[in-house]
Amino acid sequence: MTRFDDLGYPIVIAGDVPRALATFLRERGARRIVLLADRRIAAHAERIRRALRGASAPLLFTLSERRKTLKTLEGVLDALAAAKADRETIVVGIGGGVATDLFGFAAASYMRGIPFVAVATSLVGMVDAAVGGKTGVDLRAGKNLAGAFRDPIAVFCDLAALATLREAQFREGMAEVVKHGVIEGGETFEALETLAPHPFKKWPWEKVVADSIRVKAMYVADDRLELGARETLNLGHTFAHAFERATRYALSHGEAVAIGLRGAGLLALRTGRFSEAEHLRVLSLLALLGLPLESGGAATAPVVSAMSSDKKSRGGALRFVLPRALGDVETGVIAAPRSVRAVIERLRTPPGAREFR
Ligand SMILES: NC(=O)c1ccc[n+]([C@@H]2O[C@H](COP(=O)([O-])OP(=O)(O)OC[C@H]3O[C@@H](n4cnc5c(N)ncnc54)[C@H](O)[C@@H]3O)[C@@H](O)[C@H]2O)c1
Ligand SMILES: [Zn+2]
The missing domain is CATH 3.40.50.1970 (Rossmann fold)
Structure with a gap:
């Protein structure tokens, strides 16, 4: 316990x-x-x-x-x-x-x-x-x-x-667990990399759940009413919400968060943050867990427009939570619409040799 x-x-x-x-x-x-x-x-x-x-x-x-x-x-x-x-x-x-x-x-x-x-x-x-x-x-x-x-x-x-719990429901939760792992980095992230190849039924869930809750609880404790620090927990979610809405929820929230985590990594790289090696570690972890990395059919324009209508309520600028490194996440990053569009376009196809071009 x-x-x-x-x-x-x-x-x-x-x-x-x-x-x-x-x-x-x-x-x-x-x-x-x-x-x-x-x-x-x-x-x-x-x-x-x-x-x-x-x-x-x-x-x-x-x-x-x-x-x-x-x-x-x-x-x-x-x-x-x-x-x-x-x-x-x-x-x-x-x-x-x-x-x-x-x-x-x-x-x-x-x-x-x-x-x-x-x-x-x-x-x-x-x-x-x-x-x-x-x-x-x-x-x-x-x-x-x-x-x-x-x-x-x-x-x-x-x-x-x-x-x-069904397999798909485990995956839904794992998208958030990986998000918490990226935020916390270190041993929390490494433990997930070690466990990922094994079937969910064999995981030490008490530790995995505790590691994950520790991250969420820390940001919640600092920001009960979601006025600031808690924004960190939105890592990957600006992309995720846009994909969910643009696909009329054909993507589940967890699937959209996985794609959104890739999106945040790509946007971080484009804006001079993060490292290619760490980005690839996040992608491999998500893939091992059976989470999707690409949006498939989702055309870029509707995703961009879902994203900007989502943000209008906060004054128009597109703000992102982006990783600088595993365990080091920055909030309130304003990104150029051109970069955001390029990332959404890239998310239509699976990661490959072109991931960083
Ligand atoms: N309040 C918050 O901060 C917060 C944060 C994240 C998500 N949410 C909300 O949580 C909801 C998603 O949560 P969810 O994925 O648990 O959805 P859910 O409650 O619908 O559960 C998913 C499915 O699993 C079933 N289920 C639940 N426990 C089970 C078990 N032990 N064994 C077998 N089946 C089981 C449910 O009946 C359901 O069919 C969304 O509505 C979302 O808005 C809220
Ligand atoms: Zn979420």
């Missing part, structure tokens, strides 16, 4: 989360507990219930990104009311990033906020969504447009749950 307290509440990474959670809730003197869970992991939620004395059956919701909506939120709030949840109640939300974002927002708004514990069961949930206090749902106009910054009282990363 690994535990972080940097954010003022425990983040626990454990193989036996039911037991660790039971201890935490007992020590908190929890009077009432309501379990909310993603229906897909119902069996796992049931295992958690059995470990908690006095918790009733988990309330299950059919979730997906398409159901991360105000309508689903209303259903969750109604279910909390029907369960007679009150300010003495602790809500435990179990599932991937969609679940912890949505249940966290429900707990933040029900009776103007009741205590929330996140139990992350997906890799994305563990290394990204459940850490940092951002909760919310999507609106028709865009992802995560309605929500709240609100810290949980604890986060549990449920390593046993990874046993049922």
